Every structure is written in structure tokens, then in C-alpha cells.
Amino acid sequence: QKEVEQDPGPLSVPEGAIVSLNCTYSNSAFQYFMWYRQYSRKGPELLMYTYSSGNKEDGRFTAQVDKSSKYISLFIRDSQPSDSATYLCAMGGVGGATNKLIFGTGTLLAVQP
Amino acid sequence: GAGVSQSPSNKVTEKGKDVELRCDPISGHTALYWYRQSLGQGLEFLIYFQGNSAPDKSGLPSDRFSAERTGGSVSTLTIQRTQQEDSAVYLCASSSRPGLAASTDTQYFGPGTRLTVL
Secondary structure (H helix, E strand, O other): OOOEEEOOOOEEEEOOOOEEEEEEEOOOOOOEEEEEEEOOOOOOEEEEEEEOOEEEEEOOEEEEEEOOOOEEEEEEOOOOHHHOEEEEEEEEOOOOOOOOEEEOOOEEEEEEO | OOOOEEEOOEEEEOOOOOEEEEEEOOOOOOEEEEEEEOOOOOEEEEEEEEOOOOOEOOOOOOOOEEEEEOOOOOEEEEEOOOOHHHOEEEEEEEEOOOOOOOHHHOOEEOOOEEEEEO
């Protein structure tokens, strides 16, 4: 079993839809949770960063972390064609002062105009 | 400011040849990572440099893979005797300091080098 599980998709939605992306994980020691967005033939870029459980909102994006269920989510409201990309979840904070991250395999999202 | 840069952007080589991939991290970043991303796969961790500490090589898939970081800045990933299964995008990332206490501590990625082994 992988340490971080993510549905690879592809996920296709119409413009304006609410998108829900999810990851599950097995290591309860993870403390920091991130979502990266990766456009085709580009490197991943940090989209959302959260510490421990709870919600964080940034514009059309909301990240949720449920440590009791070992489950994280990214919601995209009013999705746009420009949101079409691969979304990678990432987790870290195990073992103290380290930046090491464990990534999910990514979910490919296509927003249809 | 300038982000993480990688060169070349694309590399096509023949099976059995050696290749070198270069990464220039963000100035002042002490941590540097190499990852491999194969089609349909997530980011596979390869190696991690932090300051002057011994690198974490735990992700290198075989002894054909090695990496160096000179002067705490530029890094080179070398793959010897390349195999077709080495074909992938090789991504480099850097971060400013150990720990993840702030979003700015997390990893910033370069655009990657797409390696094709024929």
C-alpha cells in the first residue's frame, strides 16, 4: 500500500462546476499538507498549504484536512478552463526539521468550456 | 526573483550512454531535491541535499544514479549506462530551510528535464 493514495482521474467537469479532489494517507505523523498544481510540461507549483487539521480558503480554492480520517481534500469553486491541470497532494513534517514531502500520483482535471 | 532552472529541457540519448542533468536552485535555498516523474506516476523521490550535511540518497533506484551539489548551489544528476526505463521527467526542487513551519519553506520546482532513452 502506498503511503499516499490519490485517484489519478481523469476528471472532466463543465466550466463553473465545483471540483472535489481527495487524498488518503496512512502515516498519522504527517503534520503539513499541501496541494500542488502542475500544468502540462511544467513543474509543480504550490497551490495550498495547511498545517494539521482544519480548513483553509484562498479565493476559489479551499483545502480541508481531517487527520482523524487521514483524508485531505481540495475544493475548486466556479472552475475555469485555466484550472485544467494535474493536482498533486503532498505531505510532510515527519521526523522534525525536514522538508521531505511524500506526493500522491496526481489527479488530472479537465474543465470544459 | 529567478526560480529554479534546469537544463537541458529535453534530452534524447541512446541506451548505454551516460547523461548529466543540471539544476540551479533559487539563490539562498539550502535544500535541494531531485525527483523522477514517469508517465502516470507521481513524483518519485531520488535524493535530497541539505546544507553541508550528507545527502539522503535513499531514493536512488540503482548505483547507476548519482548526484552532486557543488558549493551548496548547483546540482548535477548523473545517470550512467542509461536504460529505456530511465525515460522520465526529472524534476529538481529547492527550499529555503529545514522544516515546514511556513508555506515559504516548502519546495519550489523547476520545469524539469524530459529524458528519452532510445
